[in-house]
Amino acid sequence: MSFTQAIRARANALQQAIFRHPFVVGIGDGSLDVERFKHFIRQDYVFLIEYSRTLALACAKAPDLESMARFAELLHATLTAEISLHRSYCSRFGISTADLEATQATPTTQAYTDFLVRAAYHGSFAELACVLLPCLWGYCEIGLALARQGKPAHQPLYGEWIDMYSSPEYQALADWLLKLVDRLAEQAGPAERERMEAAYVVGTRYEYAFWDMAWRQEAWQL
Helix, strand or coil, X not given: CCHHHHHHHHCHHHHHHHHHCHHHHHHHHCCCCHHHHHHHXXXXXXXXXXXXXXXXXXXXXXXXXXXXXXXXXXXXXXXXXXXXXXXXXXXXXXXXXXXXXXXXXXXXXXXXXXXXXXXXXXXXXXXXXXXXXXXXXXHHXXXXXXXXXXXXXXXXXXXXXXXXXXXXXXXHHHHHHHHHXXXXXXXXXXXXXHHHHHHHHHHHHHHHHHHHHHHHCCCCCC
């Protein structure tokens, strides 16, 4: 069993809870209230910006040119193509670029992105790779699972979201990161592998919290 298979198995209860969350289920069957989804994609825009900072730190910490180049490519694609696509997608829900730029991170979004950047800054490159894994791999698993059950015909915009995260291109990206983490784990000692696993588990918990934040349409109380 590979390192990523082992940590996935140990975090399986968390991942299954994500699959069963009413927000994820609602995307799949089209029953999710649009206002909840709009809350989600606005927060996802904020998340993408901070995720990009984590990718920038990955580029800086990469121990070899191949990894550095790959993370630099991913960072550029996120800051240009993905951000542009996100703005275009949001506009179809009536959310303008100005609305997105004015979006304030919710407590959960703030906590999750702070965790990402802090772990990327203070941790090793191997820990950093594991911090990135729950989002990238998790969305791929969700996209593939929802695609297998069939896209909701009456909610084509949700279907487009499913298409994005079940696409061969996204699967290839997830596979690349999985292989990188497995390679780094082979080179790591027991203590670092424990830190890598801990980073993955905490990130997966935040992934659940992010879905739940969107479901509850979380906002600051004061």
